[in-house]
Amino acid sequence: MIRYDIRYHRPTTAEEASAVLLGAGAEGVVIGGGTVVVPQMVRNERRARDVVDLRGLGIDKLTVHTDHVEIGAMVTYGTVLRAERLAGSSVLLQQLAGVVTGGCQILNLGTLGGSAAYASPCLDVPGALVAVGASMCAHGPDGPREIPAGEFFLDAQKTALGPAELLTGMRIPVAPASTGYLKMQAASSGWPVVTASAVIDDSAAHVTIGAAQAVPVRVDVSAFRVDGGWDGAALTESVREAIEDPWHDSQAPAHYRKHVAGVLARRAVERAGSA
Ligand SMILES: Cc1cc2nc3c(=O)[nH]c(=O)nc-3n(C[C@H](O)[C@H](O)[C@H](O)COP(=O)(O)OP(=O)(O)OC[C@H]3O[C@@H](n4cnc5c(N)ncnc54)[C@H](O)[C@@H]3O)c2cc1C
Known part of the structure; x- marks a missing residue:
């Protein structure tokens, strides 16, 4: 149970989500699958009044194109595991999803975007995204931009995302490998x-x-x-x-x-x- 009042926001566009985060300042927090951040709030390790739930953004789809795979930030490990037609280097993400722990809760709630944005050193996703040469799609107050995965992870729990900027997805090149x-x-x-x-x-x-x-x-x-x-x-x-x-x-x-x-x-x- 979270022991203080929160304001729950469910934006439907990345622009709206970023605007809410900008207005909330230090009181804003993004919730992806919530498997890390919700327990932190319950334990009072993280306090935030404005909770921005990304589930209304429609960024939970994995789409295979001829030369790249688009993975929305809210795509779960389960979705990656069930994806068909993954080929070349993008298969690495399926291999990763197959060994994530935590049972069906983490498989079906934990998102690749949440793991990347959390950027704790002890996660599966950051290394794999760097390995496949992913491009990280972000949206902030200045609009959308892409950041190479190799430049996205700056330090332990520190990414290239700026204030009020959220991760909307990842673009994975499909190279024969x-x-x-x-x-x-x-x-x-x-x-x-x-x-x-x-x-x-x-x-x-x-x-x-x-x-x-x-x-x-x-x-x-x-x-x-x-x-x-x-x-x-x-x-x-x-x-x-x-x-x-x-x-x-x-x-x-x-x-x-x-x-x-x-x-x-x-x-x-x-x-x-x-x-
Ligand atoms: C029992 C258990 C087992 C686990 N096993 C593993 C494992 O084997 N491997 C592993 O790597 N991890 C594991 N985890 C950690 C975690 O569940 C996963 O890394 C998960 O993918 C995190 O994603 P999430 O969507 O739940 O993140 P959330 O909890 O929603 O968010 C994590 C952080 O990222 C921010 N955030 C989330 N989405 C975005 C976004 N789109 N844009 C900007 N910021 C965002 C949040 O504000 C928060 O700071 C485990 C956790 C538990 C509880």
Whole structure:
């Protein structure tokens, strides 16, 4: 139960949502699926009087086009999992949705947009969006704009979204590629300790490590392709070196995350290679 009065807003356009947020200032909060922010408000860790529910915006659709996939910010993991015709690098998001924890509540309420906007280091979505070269669609007081995923995640729980700006969706290019997604959790129901998203095509291979630093780290591993396989030891070491400032919290210490990042990267690349 939220122990204070709130004003509930259900805008029907991004312009309206942004205007409400602008008027509310520090008292405004966006609710996507609400799986993070509602418990925070119930525990009184987050106070906000103006609650802006995005469910009236119609941004809960996943549309497959010839060369890209459009994912509304309110698309849930369940919708991604059930999507047909996902191809190339966009398949990575389906692999991710298949291993999100929290049961049917998180599958059917948790949104990709909410995870991206929350931008906590220990999430599945940020690293995967960087890996597939997503373009983040935002709408603020100055209208719509797009931000490359690689420039969207600035720090732990800090994104490029400005004041009164909301995320409306993500555009994923559909490049021919094979993908592999793996994550390590401290417990079967836990949030990710490290994630690895491998994307491999004929000319290049890269792995994006999530949850090991404040923001995702994308590593080019093309040089470790040898004779139709991989130089696993060199790839592992190179990914570890790329984690320069490892994240630490109650789930796992920094040195552990750095170690696991290398191992998961190698396995994700091997999995993509065998797909
Ligand atoms: C039991 C449990 C298991 C979980 N397991 C996982 C897991 O395996 N992997 C994982 O990554 N996460 C996990 N989570 C965390 C979380 O549920 C998901 O990351 C979820 O996708 C968050 O999305 P949401 O829509 O519920 O976010 P919300 O709670 O609605 O919002 C999160 C934050 O983002 C802001 N926000 C939301 N949408 C937008 C938007 N469109 N524009 C701007 N700001 C916005 C909100 O104001 C808030 O600050 C788990 C949570 C629980 C409770």
